[in-house]
């Protein structure tokens with residue numbers, strides 16, 4: 001150190017307890033190991049999820065420095081990003097090799113590193129395997145009020161459980177493995193309050209896309225968002241995870257929804273959730289995790305749910321959102337010159353002409369999956385649209401990638417896989433897949449994809465791929481009609 | 497980590513808004529298990545365009561990159577910082593950065609400098625003229641040969657780490673006793689929180 005830094009354990013504990021606090025402040029305060037004079041806090045990390053892509057360099061650095069993992073039981077490792085979604089065993093049950101040697105080496109590294117450092121590892125062939133952000137809540141590893149990190153920006157997802165969850169880089173992965181803490185500056189707090197009810201056929205995905213369109217891709221930078229309002233209280237955990245998942249697309253490192261009876265009911269009996277007397281103690285604590293009356297947010301955004309329609313993106317930033325009844329915007333409509341330049345570039349990349357109705361945009365690919373929308377409710381919503389229908393002839397490739405092996409098994413129990421395959425979809429093994437196009441699942445250059453994932457960046461789903469973000473029901477509607485379509489006009493009334 | 501005190505040199509006038517980490521380093525480059533050699537994949541899509549600014553010989557070897565709002569948004573991949581470092585970039589100047597990227601940058605000896613849009617526009621002009629820019633972390637200023645002088649801020653901890661090339665893990669390991677005390681309290685008050693996968 002260049003100078004001595006005084007360190008005070010849990011400053012102002014007593015004062016903190018008496019002043020009204022936001023949910024974010026409560027979770028933050030409960031995890032401060034100590035605060036440095038420069039304001040940086042050492043924050044305890046309760047849960048750490050590790051996958052194959054952002055961890056090898058961290059494990060290697062630990063090995064070189066001869067450092068152990070401080071609390072191996074607080075980390076859970078599972079491969080997802082780079083794993084092919086084709087069958088993992090042959091007809092005789094033997095494990096199939098991974099064709100791409102680099103992917104195989106990266107996956108093998110995790111398989112070796114996790115047990116070598118004493119970390120629980122879920123293998124690619126286990127039924128519990130899946131996308132980290134699906135597996136965490138599903139296993140009861142992600143709990144309300146905990147701090148959760150992962151070398152993946154969509155860690156914000158776990159905020160749907162009432163956890164303070166955020167993505168970290170590989171150096172921070174190493175830091176958490178070695179010390180179970182992170183050095184952090186407290187973020188500002190933003191309330192996104194949604195009043196009223198969502199209309200029929202409007203989903204959690206449409207709402208969060210609408211919110212991002214309103215606050216912008218950088219609007220949440222430096223903030224932790226808390227989503228508030230009866231709409232969120234009525235949501236299932238799956239829907240809350242979808243909302244919090246995309247907080248990062250508004251620039252916010254984390255998003256939160258206060259835990260409640262829905263959260264507790266979801267968690268009870270999950271393999272890694274507290275049980276017995278622990279359960280009662282945990283629930284008693286979780287009930288204190290809400291923003292106090294009178295607590296102040298640094299910023300407030302109010303949204304009227306009635307104005308939200310099924311949403312689609314037209315550009316290459318998640319803020320490029322329009323209602324399905326809308327049109328491709330004209331660069332001239334934007335006040336800011338740098339945004340005009342960005343819009344021109346986006347439209348050029350997307351091959352779209354200003355003024356085109358979104359429902360006139362044809363689609364060649366449909367991807368249903370990703371940590372945003374690959375849980376059982378998402379698959380049910382898509383299947384409800386596809387039941388008794390078939391994808392349009394111009395849709396060349398349509399795949400469903402369940403978020404985990406357990407989601408896949410449940411969907412198969414409910415017969416959803418047969419609805420998908422009858423509609424012309426491929427039914428795949430769990431993983432990240434075409435969300436980031438790292439494994440062989442890619443959208444061909446110049447083709448469009450109606451995708452339930454979270455990023456429409458240039459080249460995200462494969463070089464030259466053109467992504468339109470939508471909800472699962474809207475992806476199914478696009479598959480059936482061969483173009484972006486308003487699912488509300490397809491007359492879907494019941495569950496499959 | 498390589499300490500950073502003062503950086504003097506040319507700047508690449510990229511100028512785009514919302515440059516996400518998929519643009520900085522596409523997914524296919526993430527299959528590596530090493531931190532090295534990622535400069536080859538940096539800005540791959542952009543560099544496929546003839547006449548792109550990254551490969552413009554006028555900016556060869558420039559240690560500074562100038563960009564628009566929200567630089568480094570999207571994926572948390574630290575590969576983005578490794579790729580920029582491998583290109584020889586030591587400073588990125590922009591009106592705003594994503595939180596995750598700026599943390600990753602500092603840990604790899606790259607300084608994120610936040611300046612207002614008009615200052616960034618001015619520096620873009622200077623860069624396009626091929627004039628050098630000086631970024632001084634001691635004095636927290638960016639200066640040009642035309643007497644421009646822009647002050648910026650950086651949180652004191654990050655500044656200290658960069659100036660002295662400090663490793664955060666070493667700093668935290670030195671606080672082992674405090675972490676241990678926190679864990680002891682936690683284990684007695686909320687044992688269920690400490691069980692994790694060992695339930």
Ligand code: SF4
Pocket residue numbers: 080081131132133152154370371372431432433435436453454
């Ligand atoms: S599904 Fe996509 S966004 Fe989610 S963890 Fe995987 S790559 Fe990241």
